[in-house]
Amino acid sequence: MHTIGRDSDEEGPVCRFGNYRARDGSEGAAVGLDVNRPHAAVVVGKRGSGKSHTLGVMAEGLARAAGVAPVVIDPMGVFGGLEASPIDGTVHDAPSVRADALPPSAWPDLLGLDPTAPAGSLVWRLAAEEDSLLAMRGAVDDADAAPETRRAAANHLALADSWGVFHPDGLDPRSLCGPAPDVLDLSGLDETPASAVVRVVARGLYDARVADAVSRIPWVLLDEAHAFVGGLADSALRTLLTRGRAPGVGVVLATQRPSALPEVAVSQADLRVVHRLTAGPDVSAMAAADPTYFDESLRARLPRERGCALVVDDTTETVHDVRVRPRETPDGGATPRAVPDRDRSETIE
Numbered sequence: 001m002h003t004i005g006r007d008s009d010e011e012g013p014v015c016r017f018g019n020y021r022a023r024d025g026s027e028g029a030a031v032g033l034d035v036n037r038p039h040a041a042v043v044v045g046k047r048g049s050g051k052s053h054t055l056g057v058m059a060e061g062l063a064r065a066a067g068v069a070p071v072v073i074d075p076m077g078v079f080g081g082l083e084a085s086p087i088d089g090t091v092h093d094a095p096s097v098r099a100d101a102l103p104p105s106a107w108p109d110l111l112g113l114d115p116t117a118p119a120g121s122l123v124w125r126l127a128a129e130e131d132s133l134l135a136m137r138g139a140v141d142d143a144d145a146a147p148e149t150r151r152a153a154a155n156h157l158a159l160a161d162s163w164g165v166f167h168p169d170g171l172d173p174r175s176l177c178g179p180a181p182d183v184l185d186l187s188g189l190d191e192t193p194a195s196a197v198v199r200v201v202a203r204g205l206y207d208a209r210v211a212d213a214v215s216r217i218p219w220v221l222l223d224e225a226h227a228f229v230g231g232l233a234d235s236a237l238r239t240l241l242t243r244g245r246a247p248g249v250g251v252v253l254a255t256q257r258p259s260a261l262p263e264v265a266v267s268q269a270d271l272r273v274v275h276r277l278t279a280g281p282d283v284s285a286m287a288a289a290d291p292t293y294f295d296e297s298l299r300a301r302l303p304r305e306r307g308c309a310l311v312v313d314d315t316t317e318t319v320h321d322v323r324v325r326p327r328e329t330p331d332g333g334a335t336p337r338a339v340p341d342r343d344r345s346e347t348i349e
């Protein structure tokens with residue numbers, strides 16, 4: 001099997017990924033992805049091109065590799081199949097995190113408050129002084145602030161409580177570092193509370209590696225990544241992309257809108273898995289990262305078929321045409337169809 005992402009003389013765990021695809025569509029040798037070292041990867045493609053499937057294949061491959069800990073962040077609730085044998089992952093249906101895992105400075109932003117205005121600065125102060133949302137809510141009435149400021153802060157903290165994502169027994173990111181995938185199902189959450197969970201988990205895994213508190217290399221696999229950039233989770237995701245490889249955290253961001261990702265996501269990714277893309281700005285976002293070793297334009301080589309991808313590997317400065325393998329576990333992203341699979345063209349326009 002050829003392994004993408006490392007030099008041919010390197011060894012170590014490999015994620016089984018698919019097969020080479022010749023220009024005439026015929027299938028070639030098996031292809032794997034290097035997971036011996038942490039990588040930063042993006043998986044892009046238009047709707048239905050196979051991104052979630054590819055993310056699931058990577059989670060399965062990581063589950064079978066030694067020394068890594070896959071953490072799948074699942075905003076659409078489509079990765080529940082990873083619980084099935086032989087992968088035996090754990091799905092966290094309503095994940096919560098500790099309130100004090102978010103830095104106090106993030107609280108005004110979380111609640112849509114101006115940190116320099118009275119209510120925002122009161123919330124910031126309460127977050128710095130207390131260790132739970134319950135304690136923050138309890139302390140607000142006695143706070144040294146004008147009644148209307150206390151009222152505004154209390155209302156916003158009540159809103160945060162209603163999301164149900166802050167709990168003193170919330171997930172400790174270090175507990176997500178086992179060999180089988182942990183799937184955080186965020187499908188029941190709005191964007192803001194979901195972003196809070198992503199931030200705490202992404203940052204917590206990074207900090208755990210910096211502190212040498214976990215031995216496995218965590219890999220954060222994030223679907224619908226465009227929903228999490230520019231918001232509360234942005235700084236934690238940037239940290240993983242730009243600095244995660246040094247302490248040892250892998251990251252894979254999947255999105256149908258690469259043009260909505262920060263430039264750093266595409267430029268920092270050392271593996272770019274490009275499924276079918278048609279929208280001009282999205283093709284341009286990927287083409288802008290076209291490396292000099294790419295002998296023809298990415299536009300000309302974009303795959304047309306579902307489940308096929310170009311894999312651009314900066315480590316070895318190579319580009320690969322791959323058909324991603326079938327999933328081992330049920331594919332929850334499979335869209336219901338009126339026309340059965342066998343009657344449906346696999347080409348996506």
Ligand SMILES: Nc1ncnc2c1ncn2[C@@H]1O[C@H](COP(=O)(O)OP(=O)(O)OP(=O)(O)O)[C@@H](O)[C@H]1O
Nearest residue numbers: 047048049050051052053307324326331333334335
């Ligand atoms: N490599 C593959 N082998 C077999 N089936 C695949 C493959 N890739 C994708 N599929 C199937 O194609 C359909 C669409 O795939 P998927 O849901 O992964 O697309 P997507 O790009 O994530 O779409 P969306 O943007 O809507 O989330 C699913 O039914 C999936 O099972």
